[in-house]
Amino acid sequence: MQSTEKNLDLIAEFSLVKITEILIKNQELHEGLYNLSFKLEIAVGSIGPSPELKYPGIMMGISSIGLLKIEKEKTNIHTVDAAIVNPAPKKRARKKKANGGRAAGTS
DSSP: OOOSSOOTTOOOOOOHHHHHHHHHHHTTOOSSEEEEEEEEEEEEEEEOSSGGGOEEEEEEEEEEEEEEEEOGGGOOTTOEEHHHHSOOOOOOOOOOOGGGGOOTTOO
């Protein structure tokens, strides 16, 4: 387990919601509700500091993270709305060219 003391080597620290926002932007999602998902790998076996002190145990690791699209009814405090954090770019209106599209001074 990690200490709660300030780690001077830590470059950045992100909340689960912030990681979700970063992934939404990275995937260019502009609508929908998303939660962060984790894929866990689990192994069982004898675990201990020495051969004499081994016990049945379990080891778990996070092998990947991802985005899980969810329904509005299943939102929670970690749910991020893509439309809020990464709104779709507004379409630019085309400008009409003067003189019907002809260059100035031509007939």
